[in-house]
Structure formats: structure tokens, C-alpha cells
Amino acid sequence: MESVLKGTAFFEDDAFPFFIQRYCIRRGEIIPSHTHDFLEFVYVVQGGAVHDMAQHRYVLNTGDVFVLEPQTYHSYEGSASEETVLYNVLFKKELLQKEFDALLDMPAIIRSFFLAPFLRKQASFVPHFALRPRQRADIEGHLDAIAQEFEERRTGYRLIIKSRWIECLVLLNRFYEDPDRPIGLPPVRDEWIESIVHFVRDHFRQPLTLSQLSASCGMSVSSFTAKFKKATGMSLMDYKQSLQIEHACRLLQTTDAKIIHVAYSSGFQDVSFFNRAFRKHTGLSPRQYRQAHSPNA
Incomplete structure (x- = not known):
């Protein structure tokens, strides 16, 4: 068993x-x-x-x-x-x-x-x-x-x-990373990108970078960027930020946490940048979004 x-x-x-x-x-x-x-x-x-x-x-x-x-x-x-x-x-x-x-x-x-x-x-x-x-x-x-x-x-x-x-x-x-290390047949690059997309969805609150993730796939930054955009329709940073904003929206709808705490919990280190990014994605400020989506709205 x-x-x-x-x-x-x-x-x-x-x-x-x-x-x-x-x-x-x-x-x-x-x-x-x-x-x-x-x-x-x-x-x-x-x-x-x-x-x-x-x-x-x-x-x-x-x-x-x-x-x-x-x-x-x-x-x-x-x-x-x-x-x-x-x-x-x-x-x-x-x-x-x-x-x-x-x-x-x-x-x-x-x-x-x-x-x-x-x-x-x-x-x-x-x-x-x-x-x-x-x-x-x-x-x-x-x-x-x-x-x-x-x-x-x-x-x-x-x-x-x-x-x-x-x-x-x-x-x-x-x-x-030893260049002389013997390796088997590597996964094709499309398989790596699929895996990276899953990884970003699980770790979007971490400070991920293009160079970091392209290196993990053994790709150049330009090749990684093109394949990631083909797979998701967005750049890595736009995709990551969209996940962060989705998370922030859930917190604003379901908790009474302060805006600064929502920002940090969503992976933003700068509240002003969070406010700008939030308005870019939703058309509203975080405070306006909370008011519009609160149970008593």
C-alpha cells in the first residue's frame, strides 16, 4: 500500500x-x-x-x-x-x-x-x-x-x-553548471517554457528576473523572451505583474488589510509603483477597487 x-x-x-x-x-x-x-x-x-x-x-x-x-x-x-x-x-x-x-x-x-x-x-x-x-x-x-x-x-x-x-x-x-558535465538529452525548449510558466504562477511574489529564468532553461534572454511571449501572450514581467495584481485584487475583496500590506503581500516592494501598476491593470486605484467590490458596495 x-x-x-x-x-x-x-x-x-x-x-x-x-x-x-x-x-x-x-x-x-x-x-x-x-x-x-x-x-x-x-x-x-x-x-x-x-x-x-x-x-x-x-x-x-x-x-x-x-x-x-x-x-x-x-x-x-x-x-x-x-x-x-x-x-x-x-x-x-x-x-x-x-x-x-x-x-x-x-x-x-x-x-x-x-x-x-x-x-x-x-x-x-x-x-x-x-x-x-x-x-x-x-x-x-x-x-x-x-x-x-x-x-x-x-x-x-x-x-x-x-x-x-x-x-x-x-x-x-x-x-x-560545469561545462564538462555529461548530460542526457535535454528537454526541448518548449517544454522548459511550459515549466517556467508553472513556476512563475507559483512564485510570482518573488523577485524573479529574465536573466535568472533564461539561465535556468539554458537559453539566451532574447530567445527566452520570444518563447515566453509566444506561450503566454505577454512578456515575463507583464505576466508576473498580472498575477501579482490578481492576488492583490483577491486580498482587497476578501480582507481589510491596509493597502501597504496588500502591496507587500503581492510581491511589490514600492507602494507608489504598486498603485501605478494596479491602476494600469484595473483602471482604478486600490482604494477605489476595494470600495467598488466590497460586500456592501
């Missing part, structure tokens, strides 16, 4: 949604299909278990790295000839909320943590990438240190774990 694993069974508390373990899949062992409500990062220390994920089957190799987003069902079948040792890092995005904007400047982070859910349905999508021996040593060193801190829980261990984990993500982004 497929099961759903909850973060509450692994995390110490809501303030520190993080868990790490070094796990051994025995020869021939079957780990039944399951999913979870947290992100899972997996690093293959050694071995060749079979991994079934999102209706595709993959053979793992030493040095493979991959990320499983919430609600992705997967299972393992141990190799007949050897044990498979994995590092599993379980966490929620909230752990790195303050660093979120900086992480979104890294193409590999966008691809692995945010675009993967939308790309999995494409036959050309390759979910794992393999680290070179020197890269494996770097990542294993960090994971070993994190696991030790997590087990011993000495003074300041949460700060050390968080800083080490951020360093791991930065290193993985560098490894992913």
Missing part, C-alpha cells in the same frame, strides 16, 4: 524542519511506494538500487544526486549484487526562507527544486546528475559533518547544519 510520510514524524519542530540520515538498502530489499509532504534530497554514496519514480524506472549509480518534491511517489528495489548506501536529507523550504531569493539566482536550484515537478512528465527529462570523484568527496564531507552535528546536537548545531546545507546547495549549483 502506498503511504504518505509526514514531516512531523521526522522534524524536531516547525522552527527547524530538517532531518538527515545515512540509509542502507539491502540486497534485494523492496521499499514500497510512498510520498511525503517535504522535500527530499538524495545522494548515492555507493550501490546500484533501482529507483521507480513518477512512472519511470532508473538504475542508481554511485555519486548520483537527485531531489524529490512533495507528492512525488517513488520506491526502491535493492540491487541483487550489492548494498546501496544513500544520504537522505529531508527538509522544507521554510528552513531557508531568508535565503530564498539568493537561492533563486542559481539555475541548478531552480531546475532541481522547482522545475522538476513540471518536467517529470517529459520523456527526455533526466532526474539524476552524477558527481565526479572530487565533487563526491566535497559533498560527502559536508553531509558527514551535518549528520554528525544532527546526531550530537551540541550547542549551535542548528546554525552549523543550516550553513553547511546552504554550502552544499551552492556547491551543487557549481557542479551542475
Whole structure:
């Protein structure tokens, strides 16, 4: 029977949604299909278990790295000839909320943590990438240190774990951008754009940029701009802003939040700019819109 694993069974508390373990899949062992409500990062220390994920089957190799987003069902079948040792890092995005904007400047982070859910349905999508021996040593060193801190829980261990984990993500982004890294057949560009559109709909309140998202697709800014406009009928910034205004309209209709709070909650950092953008899209000021759409209007 497929099961759903909850973060509450692994995390110490809501303030520190993080868990790490070094796990051994025995020869021939079957780990039944399951999913979870947290992100899972997996690093293959050694071995060749079979991994079934999102209706595709993959053979793992030493040095493979991959990320499983919430609600992705997967299972393992141990190799007949050897044990498979994995590092599993379980966490929620909230752990790195303050660093979120900086992480979104890294193409590999966008691809692995945010675009993967939308790309999995494409036959050309390759979910794992393999680290070179020197890269494996770097990542294993960090994971070993994190696991030790997590087990011993000495003074300041949460700060050390968080800083080490951020360093791991930065290193993985560098490894992913290595021009000599062997890759499989990449998704066609139209598949990337479809995924980016989904991504923007989920993260429109973040300060996304053209250079950031075009890099995550491996496109030039001009090529990305043309394909995005063909897919949506709008430029990236116009599309993002339209989603922000839609969100602001919902807040103005359903809450009594102050205009400044509506602006910030919708991803605007400048209230004057928010007012101009809102009038451009609706023909009304935020205050006029609220008055016209209030229940007593």
C-alpha cells in the first residue's frame, strides 16, 4: 500500500524542519511506494538500487544526486549484487526562507527544486546528475559533518547544519553548471517554457528576473523572451505583474488589510509603483477597487 510520510514524524519542530540520515538498502530489499509532504534530497554514496519514480524506472549509480518534491511517489528495489548506501536529507523550504531569493539566482536550484515537478512528465527529462570523484568527496564531507552535528546536537548545531546545507546547495549549483558535465538529452525548449510558466504562477511574489529564468532553461534572454511571449501572450514581467495584481485584487475583496500590506503581500516592494501598476491593470486605484467590490458596495 502506498503511504504518505509526514514531516512531523521526522522534524524536531516547525522552527527547524530538517532531518538527515545515512540509509542502507539491502540486497534485494523492496521499499514500497510512498510520498511525503517535504522535500527530499538524495545522494548515492555507493550501490546500484533501482529507483521507480513518477512512472519511470532508473538504475542508481554511485555519486548520483537527485531531489524529490512533495507528492512525488517513488520506491526502491535493492540491487541483487550489492548494498546501496544513500544520504537522505529531508527538509522544507521554510528552513531557508531568508535565503530564498539568493537561492533563486542559481539555475541548478531552480531546475532541481522547482522545475522538476513540471518536467517529470517529459520523456527526455533526466532526474539524476552524477558527481565526479572530487565533487563526491566535497559533498560527502559536508553531509558527514551535518549528520554528525544532527546526531550530537551540541550547542549551535542548528546554525552549523543550516550553513553547511546552504554550502552544499551552492556547491551543487557549481557542479551542475560545469561545462564538462555529461548530460542526457535535454528537454526541448518548449517544454522548459511550459515549466517556467508553472513556476512563475507559483512564485510570482518573488523577485524573479529574465536573466535568472533564461539561465535556468539554458537559453539566451532574447530567445527566452520570444518563447515566453509566444506561450503566454505577454512578456515575463507583464505576466508576473498580472498575477501579482490578481492576488492583490483577491486580498482587497476578501480582507481589510491596509493597502501597504496588500502591496507587500503581492510581491511589490514600492507602494507608489504598486498603485501605478494596479491602476494600469484595473483602471482604478486600490482604494477605489476595494470600495467598488466590497460586500456592501
